[in-house]
Amino acid sequence: MNSIKLLFWLWIASVTAVSHAQSDPAQPLPLDEKVRFGQLENGLTYYIRSNQEPRERASFYIIQNVGALLEEDHQNGLAHFLEHMAFNGTKHFPGKGIIHFLERHGVAFGENINAYTSQNQTVYNLTDVPVNKPGILDSCLLVLHDWSHYLLLTEEEIDLERGVIKEEWRTRRNAQFRMFTASLPYLYPNSKFAERDVIGDLEVIENFDYQVLRDFYHKWYRTDLQAIAVVGDFDADEMEKKVRKQFSAIPPLEDPPERPFYDIPDNEEPIFGLVTDKEADQTVIRYIIRHRQPDAGVKTLMDQREDYIHSLFNSMMTQRLDELLQKGDPPFVVGVINYGDFERGYEALSVIAIPKPNDEERGFKALMTELERVKRYGFTQGELDRARSNLLTRWENYYKERDKISNDEFVEEYISHYLEGNAFVSVEDGYELVQLLLPTITLEDFDARLAGWITDKNRVLVIQGPEGEDVEHLSQEASLRILEEVAQMDVEPYEDEALAESLISEALLPAGIVETRALPAFDAVEWTLENGARVVFRHADYEKDQVQLQAYSKGGSSLYDDAYVPSAEMLTSLTSFYGVGEFDAMGLQKML
Incomplete structure (x- = not known):
């Protein structure tokens, strides 16, 4: 029995109390054995993997567990400055x-x-580096080595970079960024998150003393807060030897200060913020319910199952909101309801709406009604079956194409492991996990999660939008009234329309081939059928078990009189909203 199946049956035993004393559902997931993973004596962590996609290329990363939150007020902006x-x-x-x-x-x-x-x-990253040239591997490792501990930080270069940062500061401050920074005190009340927008304080950027930057660098850019990830077309064993030799020589910081975790204090009452800007071109309503998750990484079998529950919830809510958008007069332009990561150590249930101009109440109320509907009645079995099928299909395709995973995709997993604690399992183990765990997820799982996610504590509602005499935004009173009304209103259960047995209602009659013509330039063949249709076929196994179809006929908008050309050109984009045959657009999507 392999390790994944053993973990699964241990978990089954624990939740059914069959063998509680011998099982440990919190046992860690197995890490990908193809990754050379370790920690040097100086505290630096490394991830190394051989990968041939693309050939003769490699990517080099150094991950610093250091950001703007570690800045003191007189250093506001120096984490970003140091990156430059x-x-x-x-x-x-x-x-x-x-x-x-x-x-x-x-x-x-x-x-x-x-x-x-x-x-x-x-x-920091060096990506898609050609490694078929002598010395390039060693040189890229030397770059990471220098980024770890050996920045020069000369006075001349610091002064030159002040001007670069000032220009970036100026160009970034568009309406979206201004509203983002103004929203921080609402989204992160009484927290350091609200005080650090990363690019920093212009007064600090222009006037900080050189030694202040150097002190920040040597205090926080240190081996126990660093990881390197190297993935590409090379011998992993040889690369590990190079890494251990070169990076072991970097001295650790003596008596390093603890790397702090920054809390977002609880708020018992809902927080409301209205942020406007004269240059804003649309309104965004964001309602979140924040939850502290001090150990939120996907490390165990139970964690992985929980992660699938989040994914399925988001998928099913997206499907419901898409149906609303298919109606003749949808209540919003964009609507999102999901649950996921908020900040390190925090998760959130998020409701996001882009309403129609001056129709904010209708859009926000429609989304909150959908959240209330699923809270009261849950999902249907048909919705869950489709969501599970879609997730499994994505994993099947990922598994079949596992030899096409890029270097940078692998590195993203290692960054997530180093910073968040998410296990980097192999694609083979991941595919087996999803097959084993998805059938154990039931409708009751979502009922239980929603009961915990939807609370009166840690609620925040922020509205960002245009400023002007002809613009009306929801007030705090109106927003809270909507929340109260939705909680008390009559809400009908969601109706999941039954799907047809097949996309094709009648048997298709074949047409014989009357002519075959080779197309050697494309490694393809063309068949002419007796009904006049022509079919061009090319066998391609790069994307395994996938078939791509495209059909067209001669003519197009050129066949219409001038007066109809604009309508004809719009027709192709509109037809996708009407479905095919017996299916409307949403029914077709569900069938597919």
């Missing part, structure tokens, strides 16, 4: 040496050489 400085001189690559060296090998800055900073982390 990593490209402005290191011990072995002074000045713009990293960029110049890699661009000589066809690795473009901004596209394949990049980084990002968020409130909790900073990640």
Whole structure:
């Protein structure tokens, strides 16, 4: 019995109390054995994997468990500033040496050489690097090595970068960003999240002392808060030897300060925020119910099952809201209800609406009604069956195409493991997990989750939108009234229309082939049928077990008089909303 099935039966035994003393449902999921994973004595973590997609290419990442939240007030913006400085001189690559060296090998800055900073982390990457040239592997490892501990941070380069950051600060401040920063105190009340927008305080950027940046660097860019991930077309054993030798020499910080976790304090009463901007072009209503999840990583069989429950819930809610959008006068332009990650250590039930102009009450009330409907009556078995089938199909395709997974897709799993604790299982084990666990998920699971997700505590409602005399936004009083009304109103159960047995109601009559013509330039063949139709067929096994069909006829809008050309050109986009044959658009989607 393999490890996944053993875990599964241990879990079954525990939940049925058959063998509680001998089983441990919290036993960790098995990690992908093809990954060389470890931690050096200095605390640095590494992930190494050989992968041939694409051939003769590799990706190199360094993950810093450091972001804007670690800044003091006089350092506001320096985590992001430091990210920029990593490209402005290191011990072995002074000045713009990293960029110049890699661009000589066809690795473009901004596209394949990049980084990002968020409130909790900073990640640097060299992607799609050609590794068939002598010395390139060692040079890329040397770049990661320097990013870890050997930035030069010269006064000249710091002053030059102040101007770059100031320009980025200026160009970023569009309506969307202004409303984002103004919303932070509502979304993260009384928390440091509300004080750090990553790009920082312009006054700090212009005037900080050089040593302040260096102090931040040496305090937080340290081996016990760093991981490197290297994936590509190379020998993994040899790469591990290189990594252990080169990165073990980086000294750890003596008596390092603890890396803090930042809480978002509870709010007993709902928080309301209205944020407007004269340049905004649409309104977004965001209603969240926040939940503290101190250990939210997917580490065990039970965690994985819970993750599937979240995915299925989001899928079924999306399906219901899509049906509302198919109606003649939908109540909103965009509607989303889902449950998932909010910030590190937190999850949230989110309701997001983009309403029609000056129709915010109708749009928000429609979404809250759908949430109330599923809270009272749950989902139907048909909805769950379709959602499970769709998730399983996605995993089947992923499994069949597992030899086509890119280097960067693998790295994203390792970043998630290092920062969030999510296990990086193999594709084979993941496919087996989904087959074993999906049948154990029932309608009652969603009833139980919704009872815990929908609470009166930690509720936040933020409305972002245009500012102007002709614009009407929901007030706090009106918003709270909608929440109360929906909780008290009569709501009918969702009706899941029965599906047909087959897409095709009548047997299709075949047409014989009257002519066969080879198309060697395309490695294809053309068949002419007795009814006049022509079929071009090409066998391709790159995407296994997939068939792509496209049909067309000659003519198009050119067959119509000039007055009908605009309507004819619009027709193709409109037909997708009408379905096919006996099925409307939503019925067709469910059948497929």
